[in-house]
Amino acid sequence: LGGGLNQTMRRQVLLFISVLYFSSVIGQVSYSIPEEMPKGFFVGDIAQDLGLDVKRLASGKARIYTGDSAEYIELNKDRGVLLVKDRIDREVICAQTSPCALHFQVILENPMEFYSITVEITDINDNAPIFQRGEMKFRISESASTGAVFLLQQAIDLDVGVNGLQSYLLKPTDNFILRLQNQADGSKMVEMVLQKPLDREKQAHLSLVLTAVDGGEPQLSGTVQVNVNVLDSNDNAPVFTQKMYKSIIRENSPFGTQVVIVSASDSDEGPNGKVSYAILNLLDNVSELFEINRETGEVTLIGNTDFEKKRQYQIHVQASDEGGLTDSCKIIVEITDTNDNIPAINVMSKSSAIKEDVQPGTVVTMINIQDPDAGKNGNVQCYINENIPFKISSTSNNFFSLTTDSELDRETASEYNITVTCSDEGVPSLSSSVTLTLQISDVNDNAPVFERSSYEAYIVENNTPGLSIFTVRARDADWNQNARVSYILEDSSVNGVPVSSYVSVSADSGVIHAVRSFDYEQIKDFQFRVKAQDGGSPPLSSNVTVKILIQDQNDNPPQVLYPVQTGGSLVAEMVPRSADVGYLVTKVVAVDVDSGQNAWLSYKLQKATDRALFEVGLQNGEIRTIRQVTDKDAVKQRLTVIVEDNGQPSRSATVIVNVAVADSFPEVLSEFTDFTQDKEYNDNLTFYLVLALAVVSFLFITCLVVIISVKIYRWRQSRILYHSNLPVIPYYPPRYSDTLGTGTLQHVYNYEVCRTTDSRKSDSGSQNVLIMDPSSTGTMQRIQSEKSILDEPDSPLEVSFPEDKHFLHQLLVGLFSATQTTESANATCVTAIHKGQGILPNYLHFAILQSLVYIAACVSV
Template sequence: RDARVITMTRQVLLFVSLLSIGSVLGQVSYTIPEEMAKGSLVGNIAHDLGLQTKRLASGKARIYTRGSDEYIELNRERGVLLVKERIDREALCRQTTPCALHFQIILENPMEFYTVIVQITDINDNAPTFKKSEINFKISESTITGAKFVLERAVDLDVGINGVHHYELKPSDNFALKVHNNADGNKNVEMVLQKPLDREKQEQISLVLTAVDGGEPQMSGTMLIVITVLDANDNAPVFTQTTYKATVTENSPKGTVVAAVTATDADQGSNSKITYSITNSVDDVRKVFDVNEENGEVTLIGNIDFEESQNYQINLLASDEGGLTDSCKLTVDVQDVNDNKPEINIMSKSNVISENAKFNTVVTMINIDDKDSGENGNVQCFISDNLPFVLKASTNNFYSLVTDSELDRERASEYNITVTCSDEGVPSLSSSVTLTLQISDVNDNAPVFERSSYEAYIVENNTPGLSIFTVKARDADWNQNARVSYILEDSSVNGVPVSSYVSVSADSGVIHAVRSFDYEQIKDFQFRVKAQDGGSPPLSSNVTVKILIQDQNDNPPQVLYPVQTGGSLVAEMVPRSADVGYLVTKVVAVDVDSGQNAWLSYKLQKATDRALFEVGLQNGEIRTIRQVTDKDAVKQRLTVTVEDNGLPSRSATVIVNVAVADSFPEVLSEFTDFTQDKEYNDNLTFYLVLALAVVSFLFITCLVVIISVKIYRWRQSRILYHSNLPVIPYYPPRYSDTLGTGTLQHVYNYEVCRTTDSRKSDCKFGRAGSQNVLVMDPSSTGTMQRIQSEKSILDEPDSPLEVSPSVTE
């Protein structure tokens, strides 16, 4: 503003000096720029007119103008002109130059007026403007270069240098700007094509036309020029990619969109309409895929299997209606789906393996094949736990089934090994195969008997060849290795080979008796049986068998006392004064059997007088059961039966002669014909011959009789000695009368020495003080002989029985 005031002042001073020289009318001129602020100083009018400020006040100075707008006001107190309203030169004068305000200042008393001219100078406060902010041109891409296109001029309200100075067109790739000055001073603006257009490259071009004025600072205006390039069929379709890639999952349903290819044609309209097609002719692509002619979508029309083809190459063609084409390739990768189970192929296998196979022995080779890929084709195989085998993986999906621990056919003779293979797909698929493996036997087990020892029982008097017992041994091995043979081991029983007692069946183990056993000779024996298998080398074990012989009631009781002889009669004397229960004698018998077969009972079978005597059932004691009377016969004959307890029972009978008398003469007279009562028919002839012999040859006959008796007793003792009976004979003791009234007043004292061999057993009797026994010899014609107590019944020194009876008168 200060610069403009200085300029204005210079003008005013210059004007005043000229006015003072060349005019006397009172005129002053000021020059001010437009757009000054309200209240700005225009000029000191009082000073410039040479007036006092008091004169302005007293003369009531005022401004007079013909126009209705007052832009200048007078300040009388200060004597200056001020801007009353904002002055816009363009609104006030438009394009007219110069632009000035004319008004008068009038004074009264006296009346004076002065002319004031205020020239308004232009400032660059307006930018060039175009009538339209945007204009459009449609130019064909086939337009030749040099074509001209007239542009609209810009308008600048400012004048002079502040008006439009020049034009600029940007960008200038295809067009150049030419400005022509007309004779009227106006300018024509043209746009000239200097480079051919290509709609396919740039369908629309936007240019900016700028008009710049010459003011300070410069101001400009712009207009947008939009050029639409019209199409010509000069472009073929072009695919967006030369090679497309797509992925499709195998087993996808028909109609699945695999991919969409896109081709563009830079042309427009019918020139840009594209048709898509598949050009594959050799392979089966057209049977699997189809392309939509309009939008380029490739769809699935057939079955797709990753295992048959993992990718497809589809040749696609894009054609416009003008016959121009472009081609591309669509590579379709088939994505695997876990739709195939692992295949287990047995490369080689052994159906049989020995139970003594070493560790890591290969049993089976397996190859695994899964047609899927990636994780779907990664296969892991395993077998059941708790098996003596392990599955080892090798390269290229090969597995080896090998032994992992010791095999024992006796524990498991066969294995069903299930190999399961699973892939890593989601969900996982698996397959399995069962291998049957037989374990061949090795002879590693010896036969084992069912028991650690055996006991068998057999009843004596068995039939030779009788089956006694069966031993049984089992061999855990198989077939020939388990075939058990039974062998009787060599041993002896009582110095005799055991094979003479029993035999063993080699196949069945049945033990047979070779001989008939006699319990009284041998009661038990034992031997060993060996069980041997058929392996190579054979294994064996043995067991002890004990045979217990059971007694059979095959021996009748044997009466040891009283001794029954054919040469003399023995009679027991019972005094007539004997009380009830008087012990007459005792029948002593033994049974070489054992157990209940040797339990003996005594019964009185026959008696001269049953009311006089009785026999103890268990002890064989003969006692009186009543008082003896004079009416009782002197000679009493008792028949006692001895029975054992066997089934069936066996018995023996003994005849006991009893003399009921107080003296021997009485007994002698009664016993003279005693022997004639024998039941045997031969006795009568025997007595007649004896009587004749006694008469004729008394001495010789007595001697022969004595010798005969001796020989007879010796033979009886030898028979007893040589008998193989193991039971020790029982010899009667001497009896004592419990009442003290009988003639048997003393007791037989005896000693028993027993061994396992009955022939070596001794039974010795001590000597008694006396014995009341009568021996009646029929050849003595009634003469009673007294047997001395020192005389032995059996004279042989090795006799098992020594009895020294004596008769006391």
């Protein structure tokens, strides 16, 4: 009927003329098109199928009426055909309902005619199966018997028919196989069956992949990870009292409504007998609508159910114990219908702002109410919230107007949120509401008002200039520019200085900043005035007084007034040897210019020649004897008293008090004279020790330089012997390698080494000696048994060393090698350090090695 342009389109047309009423003709036509067709896609030739002339469509002002439904089909009156107006998604329109169809009417006038049109939307495979959860976890005991069943999560495919979900695959199948069971509603329950016993000791974790496949072309699929943790033996699984539970609830039941209580028992004891419940399937948004108590098995409602969308839900519940064994059951929940269509409020026109001086009765908003229910369920009454100067009234059927009911005052309320609520007469009654926001225009009739009549702020002395001290705020009841407040610091002076040199005020925020650093000892408080001015025309303003209080900081240490500390002379307090316990020796007097606890002083005896003889009063600073003076007590007593304040952190001062324990003044004078001489003697002794150490170090380094010079001279002599074809034994430092002829030493160095007469005996065994052939290119050869060389009386070189000289030998070779490479010198010196330990005294060994390392570094540079 629709032409030959779309061969794959299935179309059925059925035309009925059943009733003639006031010259109206009623007919019905049906078409079928696939979903997702592009805009302008041909649906059907409505003029031909209804037997109408194309001119009749134009003269009768033909139009499509869809009610409240979205308009997906449009009528081309010039051609008399139906075309796709907007994208049609079958899953959005009908979800799982099949068949899916669009119902609308074609209306003509003069005479009035209307025709019912049905367009069936067929499904295409545009949705792949998906799993709501990205992972499924199972805890299965290793003692689970073969054939144990574990319910898996079902996949969701929004398509229907052959394009919907068809089958599942589970891989790998080493331990489990997949079993599908068809349900009464057409879905398939997916079960994982254990076909091979598990062994936790061999494999404690299994990772499987469940794949859901649809039947479309091309075929689409979705996967989910199945993780199995194998647990130790638990030989009793929970058992449900029923395999199927049924429940009936009303749609839109309140949250928390009890649906059903499932129960499972486990004959095990302890943790293996404790049963927990969980909802497995996520199909049809079950997990978003229902919730189960893990301990009691009570299933409650946590979402809104809609009878028009779905009338039945199947909930798969799993009971599991602590050992990982499970059992499952199914709950069928029936949804009963109620009055669930709420009135729809359409705002036709509204004012967003009105002046506060409008007259009562001014229309603010017009609204239209639509309720698809019939009878009382479709009768709607509207009302607004109370205590506002507005009222709502009905002008005609389903039309209401919102008007002002009294005079307005923006200062009392600058904005109104008017909630219009419309309720039908159904049982129970359903309602909907809309909130309209109405702004009231302003007039500048209010001056800024500060939050307080006066302000006090505190700041700690020694602050950083620019520090924020306090914020003053003023509010203006007006709106917009009339309520924009600026803050101004009024001119005044503090101690003859302009207040602007002390503080500043941010014009926008009212933040008061310190311009300078304050000193509590100089100024303790001051005050000024701040003016707040709005942005109206003319502007209005108000003033407030701000008082700044400076807080003390512990920034001054205590000052000792007595005893006075002198630089040259020694002043001592005398204590007679006959003094009793508690004898007042002297009193330390100190002051602190800070205030409060920062000026609370305490006195402590920090150091004393004899701490058992004197004590210092913690609060008064009095120095008293704490025992009887004896003849054994020294005449010279030196006390160090520390004076601390109570600030955080604490500051302190130290005073030294010299006390003479004597009965006569001459005795005191002689003793304190000796004290001065002893001090000078100790100073001289330190100087002489430093001088002696410097002289010894200089002589030691001079000797080393002389020894090195002699060694260099002998080394040059060995070069002459080398060229004269005499036997030469060159020494190569450790870690030397020249297998490619590119060693670290580029020349041959020969040197003589002296040894004791007994060393020939102690080292009579064969030794490994390094020898270089003059004709070679650097290859090292190991020559065994140097005995023949040592036996020659004219041999210019002996290479055997006693143990107490071997480390010095290596150090010297390292120094010579340092002229070519620092690496070889360092390696030889490190070897010598280990060799020398224990042979020489520690202090001499350390001094020699330290000096040689410094010399080696200098030579290398």
